[in-house]
Amino acid sequence: MANKSPAVDISHLRVVRGGRTVLPDLSCTIPPGQVTGLLGPSGGGKSTLIRAIVGVQKVQGGTVEVLGQPAGSAALRRQVGYVTQAPSVYADLTVTENLRFFARVLGARTAAVGTVLDQVDLGHYADSLVGRLSGGQRSRVSLAVALLGEPQLLVLDEPTVGLDPVLRRDLWALFHDLAAKGRTLLVSSHVMDEADRCDRLLLLRDGQVLAEGTPHALREATGADDIESAFLALINRVGWQPDRQNGTPVRTRDKEVAP
Amino acid sequence: MTPRVTLAVAGRVLAQLRRDHRTVAMLLVVPCVLLALLWWMFDGNAGIFNSVGPPLLAIFPFIVMFLVTSVTTLRERSSGTLERLLSMPMGKADLLLGYALAFAAVALAQSLLAVGLTVGALGMDVQGSVLTLTVVSVLNAVLGTALGLFVSAFAETEFQAVQFMPALVLPQLLLCGLFVPRDALPAVLEAVSDVLPLSYAVAAMREVQAASSWTSDLVLDVSVIGGSALLALMLGAATLRRRTA
Ligand SMILES: Nc1ncnc2c1ncn2[C@@H]1O[C@H](COP(=O)(O)OP(=O)(O)OP(=O)(O)O)[C@@H](O)[C@H]1O
Ligand SMILES: [Mg+2]
Numbered sequence: 147m148a149n150k151s152p153a154v155d156i157s158h159l160r161v162v163r164g165g166r167t168v169l170p171d172l173s174c175t176i177p178p179g180q181v182t183g184l185l186g187p188s189g190g191g192k193s194t195l196i197r198a199i200v201g202v203q204k205v206q207g208g209t210v211e212v213l214g215q216p217a218g219s220a221a222l223r224r225q226v227g228y229v230t231q232a233p234s235v236y237a238d239l240t241v242t243e244n245l246r247f248f249a250r251v252l253g254a255r256t257a258a259v260g261t262v263l264d265q266v267d268l269g270h271y272a273d274s275l276v277g278r279l280s281g282g283q284r285s286r287v288s289l290a291v292a293l294l295g296e297p298q299l300l301v302l303d304e305p306t307v308g309l310d311p312v313l314r315r316d317l318w319a320l321f322h323d324l325a326a327k328g329r330t331l332l333v334s335s336h337v338m339d340e341a342d343r344c345d346r347l348l349l350l351r352d353g354q355v356l357a358e359g360t361p362h363a364l365r366e367a368t369g370a371d372d373i374e375s376a377f378l379a380l381i382n383r384v385g386w387q388p389d390r391q392n393g394t395p396v397r398t399r400d401k402e403v404a405p
Numbered sequence: 406m407t408p409r410v411t412l413a414v415a416g417r418v419l420a421q422l423r424r425d426h427r428t429v430a431m432l433l434v435v436p437c438v439l440l441a442l443l444w445w446m447f448d449g450n451a452g453i454f455n456s457v458g459p460p461l462l463a464i465f466p467f468i469v470m471f472l473v474t475s476v477t478t479l480r481e482r483s484s485g486t487l488e489r490l491l492s493m494p495m496g497k498a499d500l501l502l503g504y505a506l507a508f509a510a511v512a513l514a515q516s517l518l519a520v521g522l523t524v525g526a527l528g529m530d531v532q533g534s535v536l537t538l539t540v541v542s543v544l545n546a547v548l549g550t551a552l553g554l555f556v557s558a559f560a561e562t563e564f565q566a567v568q569f570m571p572a573l574v575l576p577q578l579l580l581c582g583l584f585v586p587r588d589a590l591p592a593v594l595e596a597v598s599d600v601l602p603l604s605y606a607v608a609a610m611r612e613v614q615a616a617s618s619w620t621s622d623l624v625l626d627v628s629v630i631g632g633s634a635l636l637a638l639m640l641g642a643a644t645l646r647r648r649t650a
Contacts, residue, residue: 234485250413
């Protein structure tokens with residue numbers, strides 16, 4: 147692990163949106179072959195960070211390197227799968243029509259359509275219009291599109307919102323399957339109880355990395371029982387300022403703990 | 406640009422249209438109904454129908470395509486699918502040409518119906534061939550599509566997109582020579598109408614009506630229409646940004 151170069155390497159990223167500095171100066175790395183959870187309160191900048199990694203966000207400074215190349219490079223467009231926060235599929239087409247279209251755009255095999263349909267458990271809805279599906283089903287169609295081209299890096303913005311516990315468990319199992327095959331996943335969520343399903347966490351608040359490390363290490367560092375309390379503990383530290391020291395699995399300002 | 410991707414986009418746009426019966430009716434039936442209504446209005450007066458028929462054969466496809474394209478592409482922009490597509494290996498030209506291709510196919514069907522109706526059933530007098538008339542009519546529709554693609558970049562809602570109709574299309578309609586011959590317009594307005602693409606669309610239709618062969622005027626008009634459509638598509642491509650704020 148230690149000698150593998152990170153799948154995503156961000157340093158001093160600065161993003162201003164609509165006149166407001168959303169990410170003032172963000173640095174972090176995402177290791178390959180793992181599921182990294184991006185957690186934090188609403189408006190904290192999760193989607194903005196994700197957009198910067200995918201290369202669709204205008205940035206004001208810093209560098210974002212993805213799989214060894216600058217984010218947004220043409221060569222990366224085949225290697226990065228992206229699920230936007232709002233499902234971005236065509237409501238007036240059926241599930242299969244959507245998948246076939248995106249498969250053609252990606253140059254993926256037609257057989258991939260059936261595979262991803264099974265992966266998101268929508269086989270029974272293959273011929274339903276997306277506009278007539280439930281919110282959770284629709285977001286799974288959107289997820290299926292991202293799985294089509296078997297991308298090396300999957301960047302998923304709140305893919306499990308609105309899903310029941312069983313489906314959520316199945317999807318997380320899928321994420322870990324993919325990671326076991328060497329793919330890298332970045333999954334955002336503001337549901338803290340999903341934190342424990344991640345190999346690694348990145349806590350983001352007000353555009354700053356509060357902490358990064360394994361869920362276990364994070365709980366240890368704060369002495370909290372669960373991630374939600376750990377998160378609150380981190381926020382409540384008086385005078386807390388984000389800090390960055392390389393090579394430490396968990397970093398908070400006053401404490402460092404190995405996983 | 407990849408033909409596979411361009412065709413995928415065109416096929417998808419057509420598949421979406423097929424589901425939307427009301428829009429199909431608007432694209433195919435409404436122009437015909439309007440032309441028939443016009444013929445009926447000038448009950449028995451073939452002269453007037455002959456003089457307003459050809460300009461309207463240019464104007465209806467232009468307006469209808471402008472409207473449908475600007476709303477459709479706006480929907481693509483606001484639904485997040487555009488952001489997703491641009492993060493995929495897809496050229497901007499693939500997207501725009503895919504749209505242009507799909508709507509050109511619709512325009513062809515629309516023109517065949519409208520030309521068939523006016524020339525065949527309603528007895529509009531045309532010296533030029535029906536083929537030429539159809540070609541010019543399709544080109545006008547493509548021009549409407551290209552302009553619609555372009556302006557959709559400047560609208561944030563479908564409501565705003567529709568507002569481009571009175572703002573950008575109606576002035577062209579007034580100045581295109583339908584109401585007052587262009588050379589009879591006040592000098593300033595004539596100069597303005599010289600740079601409006603719809604003026605050339607109407608002029609081309611009149612050329613086809615008056616002459617049985619491709620006159621140099623017709624060639625010029627058709628080149629201006631094609632050039633404007635191409636320019637609008639290129640401007641449209643410039644408004645498609647992979648990175649947004
Ligand atoms: N299109 C936009 N234009 C201007 N500002 C924006 C835009 N989108 C988001 N912002 C601002 O950027 C900040 C971070 O937003 P972002 O969407 O990244 O948060 P988030 O962590 O994903 O939140 P959520 O959990 O609610 O999705 C917010 O303060 C928001 O006001
Ligand atoms: Mg978000």
